[in-house]
Amino acid sequence: MGMGDAGAKARRVANFQAGPAQLPVPVLGQAARAMTDVTPDGAGVSIAELGHRTEQFERIMDQTCADIRRLLQLPDTHSILFMPGGGSAQFSAVPLNLLGATGKDTADYIVTGSWSEKAATEAKKYCNVNVVYSGKAQGYTDCPQQGQALSFSPDPAYVYYCANETVNGVEYPGVPDCPNGVPLVGDFSSTFMSRPFAADDYAKFAVVFAGAQKNVGPPGITIVIVQNDMIGKALGITPLMLDYRTFSAHKSLYNTPPTISVYMVGLMMQWIESMGGVDALGKINDAKASALYDAIDGSRLFKCSVSRNCRSRMNVVFTINGDCSGELLRSFLSEAESNGMVGLAGHRSVGGVRASLYNAVSKDNVDQLIQFMKDFESRHLP
Numbered sequence: 001m002g003m004g005d006a007g008a009k010a011r012r013v014a015n016f017q018a019g020p021a022q023l024p025v026p027v028l029g030q031a032a033r034a035m036t037d038v039t040p041d042g043a044g045v046s047i048a049e050l051g052h053r054t055e056q057f058e059r060i061m062d063q064t065c066a067d068i069r070r071l072l073q074l075p076d077t078h079s080i081l082f083m084p085g086g087g088s089a090q091f092s093a094v095p096l097n098l099l100g101a102t103g104k105d106t107a108d109y110i111v112t113g114s115w116s117e118k119a120a121t122e123a124k125k126y127c128n129v130n131v132v133y134s135g136k137a138q139g140y141t142d143c144p145q146q147g148q149a150l151s152f153s154p155d156p157a158y159v160y161y162c163a164n165e166t167v168n169g170v171e172y173p174g175v176p177d178c179p180n181g182v183p184l185v186g187d188f189s190s191t192f193m194s195r196p197f198a199a200d201d202y203a204k205f206a207v208v209f210a211g212a213q214k215n216v217g218p219p220g221i222t223i224v225i226v227q228n229d230m231i232g233k234a235l236g237i238t239p240l241m242l243d244y245r246t247f248s249a250h251k252s253l254y255n256t257p258p259t260i261s262v263y264m265v266g267l268m269m270q271w272i273e274s275m276g277g278v279d280a281l282g283k284i285n286d287a288k289a290s291a292l293y294d295a296i297d298g299s300r301l302f303k304c305s306v307s308r309n310c311r312s313r314m315n316v317v318f319t320i321n322g323d324c325s326g327e328l329l330r331s332f333l334s335e336a337e338s339n340g341m342v343g344l345a346g347h348r349s350v351g352g353v354r355a356s357l358y359n360a361v362s363k364d365n366v367d368q369l370i371q372f373m374k375d376f377e378s379r380h381l382p
Helices: 025-034 055-072 086-102 114-123 199-204 244-249 259-274 277-297 327-338 363-380
Strands: 078-083 106-111 128-134 159-162 184-187 205-211 222-227 315-320 353-356
Touching (some): 086 106, 086 205, 106 114, 114 128, 259 277, 327 353
C-alpha cells in the first residue's frame, strides 16, 4: 500500500457530512485500484474478494493495528480490537464487559449530548446508572469545567463520557477528573486521531472506542482500545459478538470482518503519517475550527449557541438568524450545494447547520465555506 498520486486529479465537492465523512483523494484512488486487484503480484484478486484467512489479509490487519499503535503511541497495556456494530454496539458492550471485570453494579455517566444520553439509557438495562452531570437542561450547549466537582458514586465500576458530541457540537475539554483508580471509558467516535492524546492519559482509560467513518475510514468497523486487564471477564449474559475476549483471542478474526473497511483504515493510517502524524493534524484541525468560529462570531446572521469553552473542533453547529428550520436555512443549504458544498444540514433532531471538519476536510474547504457564508450574509442582510 502507498499513497502516491492516486486519484489526485479527481473532481470533488467539499463534503461536510457528519459521517460517513469525506475521505482523502489519494486514499480513494488507492482503494479504487484495490477493488480490481489488491495482490502484490497482479493476480487479479479484489480486496472485496480477498479471503480474511489469507496471509495477505492477516498482514494487512497486523500492519493496520501496528500503525494505529504507533501513531497513537499506545502502550502494550492496551489491545486494539476491530468490532462490528458501530459506537452504538459499545453502549451495550461497555457495561457487559466492565461490570464483569470490576464486579460492581453501578456506573457513572457524564451526559453532555445525544450520544452520551443514549449510552446511559442503554446501560440502565444492565446496572445502576448515576448521571453525575447532564447538560440537557441547557439544551446540550455546555459541559463540566476542568476541576468542577461532580457527584461520583462512592465506588463506580467505571466513568463514561463522550469526547465529542457530533449532534450537539460539544467537545469535552480535556479528560474528566475521575476518582483515583476508577476506570474511564471514552466514546471518541468523532474525534479519534483528530488531536494528540497525552501518553499519561492512557493509564486512566479502560476503554476507548470509535467508529471509523468520521476520521479514519469508511463505515463498517469500530476501533476499540481496551486495557488488557479488562478483557476476559464479561458478564455471563454477554453475547459472543460483544465480548472483548472474542476479538482479542482471535485477533479480530473470529468471523469475517469488513475487509474493505479494514484495508481503508490501513490506508488512512498511511495518509495520516504522510500529513505529519496526529500532532500535525491536530494543529490543522485547530486552525480550521478557529477560522470558522471566528467567521460565525463576527457575523450578524450566523450564531453558535455552544459555550466557547467546549465548542467542538469537529462538528461546528450554528443557526441562521436564530432559525433552525426556516426558508433562509433552506436557501443556505441549497445554494451551498450549488456551489459545491454538501452535507451542511444539522442533525434531524436539532436542525440548523452543521459543518463537520474531520481530518480529510481541508483548510481550503473551510475557507470556501467561510467565503460563501460572507457572500450569503451580504445578500440577506440590509
